[in-house]
Amino acid sequence: MRQLSVLVRYLRGERTAMTLLAVLVPAGITLQLVAPYLLRAFVDGTLSGGSGGALTGLAAWSLAAALGVLVVTTATEALSSQLAWRSTDRLRADLVAHCLSRPPEFYRGHPPGELVERMDGDVTRLAAVMSALLLELLAQALLIAGILAALFRLEWRLALVFAPFAAGTLVLLRALVGHAMPYVTARQRAAADLQGFLEERLAAAEDLRVNGAARYTLRELGRRQDDLYRRARQAARASARWPATVQSLSAAGVVLALAVSAWLHARGQLSTGTAFAALSYAMLLRRPLLAVTTRFRDLEDAAAGVHRLKDLLDHPAAPRTGDRTLPPGRPGVRFDRVSFCYDPGEPVLRDVSFTLRPGERLGVVGRTGCGKSTVVRLLFGLHRPGSGTVSAGGVDVAELDPRALRGRVALVTQEVHVFHAALRDNLTFFDSAVPDDRLRAALGEAGLGPWLRSLPDGLDTLLGAGARGMSAGEEQQLALARVFLRDPGLVLLDEPTARLDPYSERLLVPALERLLAGRTAVVVEHRPHLLRTADRILVLEDGKVVEEGERTVLAADPASHFRELLRTAGAAR
Numbered sequence: 023m024r025q026l027s028v029l030v031r032y033l034r035g036e037r038t039a040m041t042l043l044a045v046l047v048p049a050g051i052t053l054q055l056v057a058p059y060l061l062r063a064f065v066d067g068t069l070s071g072g073s074g075g076a077l078t079g080l081a082a083w084s085l086a087a088a089l090g091v092l093v094v095t096t097a098t099e100a101l102s103s104q105l106a107w108r109s110t111d112r113l114r115a116d117l118v119a120h121c122l123s124r125p126p127e128f129y130r131g132h133p134p135g136e137l138v139e140r141m142d143g144d145v146t147r148l149a150a151v152m153s154a155l156l157l158e159l160l161a162q163a164l165l166i167a168g169i170l171a172a173l174f175r176l177e178w179r180l181a182l183v184f185a186p187f188a189a190g191t192l193v194l195l196r197a198l199v200g201h202a203m204p205y206v207t208a209r210q211r212a213a214a215d216l217q218g219f220l221e222e223r224l225a226a227a228e229d230l231r232v233n234g235a236a237r238y239t240l241r242e243l244g245r246r247q248d249d250l251y252r253r254a255r256q257a258a259r260a261s262a263r264w265p266a267t268v269q270s271l272s273a274a275g276v277v278l279a280l281a282v283s284a285w286l287h288a289r290g291q292l293s294t295g296t297a298f299a300a301l302s303y304a305m306l307l308r309r310p311l312l313a314v315t316t317r318f319r320d321l322e323d324a325a326a327g328v329h330r331l332k333d334l335l336d337h338p339a340a341p342r343t344g345d346r347t348l349p350p351g352r353p354g355v356r357f358d359r360v361s362f363c364y365d366p367g368e369p370v371l372r373d374v375s376f377t378l379r380p381g382e383r384l385g386v387v388g389r390t391g392c393g394k395s396t397v398v399r400l401l402f403g404l405h406r407p408g409s410g411t412v413s414a415g416g417v418d419v420a421e422l423d424p425r426a427l428r429g430r431v432a433l434v435t436q437e438v439h440v441f442h443a444a445l446r447d448n449l450t451f452f453d454s455a456v457p458d459d460r461l462r463a464a465l466g467e468a469g470l471g472p473w474l475r476s477l478p479d480g481l482d483t484l485l486g487a488g489a490r491g492m493s494a495g496e497e498q499q500l501a502l503a504r505v506f507l508r509d510p511g512l513v514l515l516d517e518p519t520a521r522l523d524p525y526s527e528r529l530l531v532p533a534l535e536r537l538l539a540g541r542t543a544v545v546v547e548h549r550p551h552l553l554r555t556a557d558r559i560l561v562l563e564d565g566k567v568v569e570e571g572e573r574t575v576l577a578a579d580p581a582s583h584f585r586e587l588l589r590t591a592g593a594a595r
């Protein structure tokens with residue numbers, strides 16, 4: 023139940039609704055408790071030949087009580103469901119904001135499908151708890167207490183029979199929560215795993231089909247579905263065992279009420295009306311106990327969900343950033359004895375040092391896996407060096423305000439995300455303040471002018487899944503247009519042409535050249551012809567700098583690593 027403390031935090035902002043509920047719930051319970059009393063008076067009144075007027079009055083009161091229960095229940099449900107929507111919306115917004123501020127490692131541990139399951143599935147389950155369950159459990163607990171109190175007033179011997187029975191049932195319920203929780207958590211984990219798997223495979227559907235991996239994917243899907251089924255069965259078994267026990271116990275309770283009432287009635291110690299009322303209370307008691315137990319499964323689901331959400335919320339934030347900004351103009355770059363490793367273990371960069379003056383262009387080369395992309399990721403502030411300093415414009419990147427950094431430094435990789443949104447929004451990231459002529463100019467600089475003119479709705483054309491498709495080259499040009507729009511002083515290119523065919527690459531190169539002109543740039547590239555315009559070259563091997571210097575000098579030196587790389591690449595072409 024500790025997990026539900028998260029709920030309490032979100033319910034705290036709902037004072038008015040909670041106050042109204044605090045009035046409505048006891049009112050509803052009181053009305054339910056009054057009904058058997060009215061029944062007793064009616065039965066005893068009828069048997070003792072009471073006046074017709076009094077009996078009609080009692081019947082009218084019973085009807086009013088039943089209507090009252092209906093009105094109060096409807097109002098309670100409407101109020102609690104509104105409260106749940108508002109609270110869960112806030113929780114979901116907090117979760118999204120939280121995830122958006124996590125470092126890249128977070129997304130390695132939590133694939134998008136799993137995050138969607140948590141933000142949607144878990145949060146929706148919580149909505150159910152907030153609206154119905156929690157309130158219902160509270161109301162039913164109050165109802166049980168109320169029934170026992172009413173029974174004491176009615177006939178203390180009957181209450182003595184019921185009190186231990188109800189208490190015993192509640193103790194069993196308490197045990198139930200902890201009992202099924204691990205199974206429920208395992209089931210939810212398996213569901214999230216399945217969702218993550220589906221999300222990843224569907225995103226790569228084209229590759230899977232082309233490479234004939236569809237059958238393997240279906241086999242894997244089957245394995246994960248089996249796992250989910252097995253865990254769901256275990257969870258259902260664990261959750262069902264106790265409610266069945268409680269159901270039997272409550273049936274025994276009703277029989278007990280009947281037996282005790284009949285015995286007392288036979289000895290003349292209980293009026294017929296009181297016996298009826300006692301039986302009504304026994305039936306009434308049966309309802310909350312059963313409701314509580316059958317609802318426990320949902321409650322456990324939610325508690326396990328909260329557990330997983332807390333786990334998500336507890337993930338450490340991205341490393342603290344500073345509030346410094348970059349000085350105006352084109353920033354220089356400096357790596358000073360930088361070492362870095364992703365996970366504890368082998369360093370990916372070791373003691374890397376180099377300097378790039380403002381406006382210079384550095385080509386980073388080396389075999390695959392030698393750490394080239396890591397250099398640009400550190401410069402873009404995606405990771406912090408384990409030791410040493412990475413600075414841009416003379417400011418340690420760790421001390422830069424991330425917004426200032428992103429405003430002045432642009433990273434272009436081979437991954438381009440096209441949102442299912444208008445072209446305009448895809449360029450501005452939903453900033454409506456950017457004027458259209460700037461957008462058109464940026465698209466023109468990126469070489470997308472003719473493409474824009476061919477679009478039926480121009481900047482309003484819908485892009486992304488299910489809408490206007492784009493070739494890999496056009497997507498890459500779109501990424502460049504985003505960068506042109508920001509007019510950064512430092513551009514980082516991480517193999518932007520890697521997934522393009524030679525034709526698309528030839529179309530992209532002029533736009534890339536326009537982008538790099540007059541800016542400081544770090545270019546990671548395998549293909550030597552894209553390094554033709556670099557001023558300096560950095561050659562990495564196993565995370566270490568094995569060569570660094572002017573491109574023309576290195577290219578002319580027959581013994582240089584760079585010359586060797588050019589030769590190898592030339593032979594491969």
Ligand SMILES: Nc1ncnc2c1ncn2[C@@H]1O[C@H](COP(=O)(O)OP(=O)(O)OP(=O)(O)O)[C@@H](O)[C@H]1O
Pocket residue numbers: 130364365370388389390391392393394395396397
């Ligand atoms: N997110 C990550 N978590 C753990 N290890 C990583 C991660 N990213 C890269 N690595 C590892 O760090 C090393 C350097 O990776 P990096 O991407 O910098 O190499 P690269 O030189 O750019 O390679 P390529 O030319 O293939 O793109 C590799 O061994 C890689 O497996």
